Amino acid sequence: MRFEQTCTNFLLHHQEEHKRTYNFLILMDALISAAKHIEHYYLTGALQGNLGFAGNMNVQGEDVLRMDQIAQEITTHYLRASGRVIHAISEESDEIVLMNTEDGRYFVYFDPLDGSSNVPHSLPVGFMFGIAKRNLEGVEDGHLRAGRDYVASGMFVIPTGTFTLALKDAGTWRFHMDETMEFVRPTRVIFPEDTEWELSFNSANRYTFAEKVQNWIQQNESRYAFRYLGSLAADFHRLLSNGGMFMYPAIVSHPDPKKNRPQGKLRLMYEGAVVAFMCQEAGGAAVDEMGAPILDIQPEDPHQRTALYAGSKPLVDEIARVLSS
Secondary structure, three states, X not given: OOOOOEHHHHHHHHHHHOOOOOHHHHHHHHHHHHHHHHHHHHHOHHHHOOOOEEEEEOOOOOEEEHHHHHHHHHHHHHHHHHOOEEEEEEOOXXXXXXXXXXXXXXXXXXXXXXXXXXXXXXXXXXXXXXXEEOOOOOOOOOOOOOHHHEEEEEEEEEOOOEEEEEEOOOEEEEEEEOOOOOEEEEEEEOOOOOOOOEEEOOHHHHHXXXXXXXXXXXXXXXXXXXXXXXXXXXXXXXXXXXXXXXXXXXXXXXXXXXXXXXXXXXXXXXXXXXXXHHHHHOOEEEEOOOOOEHHHOOOOOOOOEEOEEEEEHHHHHHHHHHHOO
């Protein structure tokens, strides 16, 4: 028989080693519980009729799937029940979701179902989150945190049963779900240097990117393998193992001007900064359309958008020089 270390046990020792309280454990238990329930509804969605559209739009102006709503309800429930969250920000909520504003210790920014357009086709989706801690030295003003201020970020890739968690100054770790639905076998993840790197971007948009980005792609794409799943979490999961770069550049020359996204399409707080934080702890990097570090961007709006170039540091540094030129 083989006995595996669980994620909970791993985090327990992490907190003790750094002489920290168990409040973070309680919060992580809430997030893991939410992920397990989301995975259950995903796996049974076709039978239960939960794979269609809900008939409304989210704050981004995107059609909402029934699974989007289910994932939002599940995550909000567990975060609120933990008693450890001051407020939460979600892709599926127009407003900041207030929770334990008096005694909470953390802010949680999350996308409960990244890549939800994959759901009707039974393709991978993600549950992404970033965590920041309240000011424990004085009065807390509840301001939006930059990625640099996160204490952890992570993603569950559903329904693969994988969970990747980055801890501030302590690395990026991957866990796998066992037959008892426990996440086990903590394995540190570092971007590889000696593999065939991959590029991951929506090739259908390539002619809508800025000219210098198009030129870089044309000159360099033959050097790399190409993979794109249509879910940031799933695509980034691959890159952590294989190395390379995920790109979602700004869209600036779309035939339909209404579809241009000069600031980028991805959301900063619960997508871009989440990935950037994992990149940092795995030895990688992430920048925006100006070539500036994603982690340094101070959010001005809960649903602020950003372009994203994230992955192996040499490759991101290369594109950053092009972007900032």
